[in-house]
Amino acid sequence: MTHDVVVLGSGAAGLTAALAAAQTGVDVGLYEKSGVIGGSSAISGGVPWIPLNHHQDAAGVCDSREEALAYLASLSLDRMDPAMAETFVDHARETIVWLEGTTEASFTLLPRYPDYHPENPGGKPDGGRSLDPGLFSYERLGAWQDKVARSKRSAHLKITDTTLGGGTGQLSDEELQRRMDADLRGCGNALVGPIIKALLDLGVEPVVNAQATDLVVEDGRVTGVRLLVDGGEQVVGARRGVILATGGFEWDADLVAAFLRGPMTAPTSVPTNTGDGLRMAMRVGAQLGNMGQAWWVPAVRIPGDTAFGQQRSNLVNRERTLPGSIMVNRAGRRFTNEATNYNALGGAFHQLDPVTFTYANLPAWLVFDHAHAVKYGTFGAPAGSPVPDWVTTAPTVRALAEQVGIDPDGLETTIDRWNGFVDHEADEDFHRGDSAYDRWSGDGDHRFLKASTLGRVDTGPFHAVQVESGTLGTSGGPRTDTSGHVLDTHLEPIPGLYAVGNVAAAPTAMAYGGAGGTLGPILVFGRLTGLAAAAELTIS
Numbered sequence: 001m002t003h004d005v006v007v008l009g010s011g012a013a014g015l016t017a018a019l020a021a022a023q024t025g026v027d028v029g030l031y032e033k034s035g036v037i038g039g040s041s042a043i044s045g046g047v048p049w050i051p052l053n054h055h056q057d058a059a060g061v062c063d064s065r066e067e068a069l070a071y072l073a074s075l076s077l078d079r080m081d082p083a084m085a086e087t088f089v090d091h092a093r094e095t096i097v098w099l100e101g102t103t104e105a106s107f108t109l110l111p112r113y114p115d116y117h118p119e120n121p122g123g124k125p126d127g128g129r130s131l132d133p134g135l136f137s138y139e140r141l142g143a144w145q146d147k148v149a150r151s152k153r154s155a156h157l158k159i160t161d162t163t164l165g166g167g168t169g170q171l172s173d174e175e176l177q178r179r180m181d182a183d184l185r186g187c188g189n190a191l192v193g194p195i196i197k198a199l200l201d202l203g204v205e206p207v208v209n210a211q212a213t214d215l216v217v218e219d220g221r222v223t224g225v226r227l228l229v230d231g232g233e234q235v236v237g238a239r240r241g242v243i244l245a246t247g248g249f250e251w252d253a254d255l256v257a258a259f260l261r262g263p264m265t266a267p268t269s270v271p272t273n274t275g276d277g278l279r280m281a282m283r284v285g286a287q288l289g290n291m292g293q294a295w296w297v298p299a300v301r302i303p304g305d306t307a308f309g310q311q312r313s314n315l316v317n318r319e320r321t322l323p324g325s326i327m328v329n330r331a332g333r334r335f336t337n338e339a340t341n342y343n344a345l346g347g348a349f350h351q352l353d354p355v356t357f358t359y360a361n362l363p364a365w366l367v368f369d370h371a372h373a374v375k376y377g378t379f380g381a382p383a384g385s386p387v388p389d390w391v392t393t394a395p396t397v398r399a400l401a402e403q404v405g406i407d408p409d410g411l412e413t414t415i416d417r418w419n420g421f422v423d424h425e426a427d428e429d430f431h432r433g434d435s436a437y438d439r440w441s442g443d444g445d446h447r448f449l450k451a452s453t454l455g456r457v458d459t460g461p462f463h464a465v466q467v468e469s470g471t472l473g474t475s476g477g478p479r480t481d482t483s484g485h486v487l488d489t490h491l492e493p494i495p496g497l498y499a500v501g502n503v504a505a506a507p508t509a510m511a512y513g514g515a516g517g518t519l520g521p522i523l524v525f526g527r528l529t530g531l532a533a534a535a536e537l538t539i540s
């Protein structure tokens with residue numbers, strides 16, 4: 001079997017690259033390791049962050065190239081390649097126009113969803129750069145309707161229905177029934193569904209249970225790939241190029257230990273992301289970049305809760321933002337603004353105490369009072385329902401601390417201090433509630449006010465849950481140029497080899513601009529990479 005372009009991995013990166021290539025008329029082969037397609041992209045929120053997108057025009061959002069670049073630069077910590085950032089910003093708008101023009105994708109602005117550091121230069125406190133992919137009927141996929149990865153949590157919810165997206169997380173019975181009848185799916189499924197449909201219409205039929213294991217190199221050029229397809233070895237040729245889109249290495253303990261800057265014990269992505277693409281790229285001499293980094297997220301592991309046959313790690317976003325909860329370390333001290341964005345918060349978990357030579361903030365616990373539990377529910381248990389028995393509960397703060405192994409004096413002091421901050425509406429330690437972002441996904445009754453996130457912890461019994469350092473996916477890998485060509489250790493393109501998505505060094509490096517900060521660049525560079533590979537000189 002030989003194609004013009006071979007794409008490995010069927011997440012948003014692989015799908016957009018495959019579509020862009022196929023639309024030029026070349027023959028594309030799309031190979032996926034898992035038994036279902038879509039990868040983490042399909043189980044994600046599905047939100048892309050797209051500066052200057054055309055939906056801003058009707059909504060009256062002001063944005064500019066200068067603002068977008070200044071904003072990304074403010075988050076770069078001198079790690080971002082300006083050429084990559086400029087390519088992203090310059091091609092962002094046209095990528096969404098392309099998706100809406102050539103597939104059934106239909107985005108809307110996520111109303112008022114703030115950028116993640118909205119007060120930085122060029123940041124948008126009132127949002128305008130994060131897009132909702134809406135709903136897509138999976139009946140449109142025919143035989144592929146049930147072969148796409150899905151999340152039971154968000155199955156029929158649009159991102160705007162979720163609490164993170166500003167909704168209640170609930171649908172009326174009639175609306176839920178309507179969506180179930182038409183198999184209307186939102187979030188990540190709504191993002192990947194239209195692209196899959198467009199690929200199928202062009203005759204690109206993904207091959208599942210096909211794990212790429214090695215690249216074929218002839219005379220210094222990548223000319224194909226070795227795969228295990230349903231357990232049997234196959235070699236597939238690539239006349240123009242091979243595109244690595246195999247996701248990150250977060251599920252491979254060796255690679256995590258070798259590269260990530262600090263502990264990461266809770267990957268939230270699909271478990272087939274084991275760094276296969278990274279290993280293949282290293283083997284042919286790729287230069288690596290951004291290797292210590294991941295898209296960080298605090299996570300909770302609920303006993304017995306599984307996804308794709310593995311322990312599930314749940315994102316902890318809402319619970320730590322809502323009033324009546326704080327996060328503490330083993331000394332019982334708060335160590336961050338709990339309501340800050342999940343990616344930046346990862347840094348707090350990696351703070352090394354030079355004296356004890358331990359991670360100062362691991363383990364960490366979310367501590368909340370019973371008023372919080374009753375009003376907001378607990379990790380999926382609805383408001384008003386009993387607190388699940390896997391949560392540690394005690395009648396007093398001191399008893400709670402003793403049960404989980406937190407310093408009791410420290411926790412009592414911290415909670416007294418916190419309650420004082422709440423009474424004066426000013427978190428003097430970590431400024432929780434000062435940023436527009438902190439006030440976004442808290443208590444909707446106090447939307448946009450500090451009270452949406454500031455609340456006393458004073459109503460027993462008290463509860464604690466261990467919070468882990470998790471990731472949405474790693475963001476380091478082979479370095480590429482602006483068209484996705486993988487670079488070797490002399491920074492020369494490796495002929496015939498491309499990479500895009502979490503398998504590659506992220507174009508924005510550590511910068512996570514706002515909701516959609518990973519998928520935005522992935523869609524943009526997915527398209528550019530597909531076009532570049534399709535245009536590469538054919539080998540005979």
Ligand SMILES: Cc1cc2nc3c(=O)[nH]c(=O)nc-3n(C[C@H](O)[C@H](O)[C@H](O)COP(=O)(O)OP(=O)(O)OC[C@H]3O[C@@H](n4cnc5c(N)ncnc54)[C@H](O)[C@@H]3O)c2cc1C
Pocket residue numbers: 008009010011012013014031032033034037038039040041042043044045046047048049210211212213245246247248268269270272273274275276277295315472473500501502503515516517518519520522
């Ligand atoms: C719960 C959750 C919510 C998220 N929400 C958002 C959001 O709203 N916005 C945002 O920007 N980001 C979000 N993210 C992050 C985002 O989903 C990822 O950054 C993005 O999906 C990565 O896309 P990708 O195509 O690189 O990888 P993936 O989508 O993970 O796809 C990689 C694919 O490659 C396959 N593969 C692996 N190895 C091989 C091999 N050897 N051969 C063939 N195939 C292989 C995998 O099975 C997988 O299907 C979220 C992540 C999670 C987990």
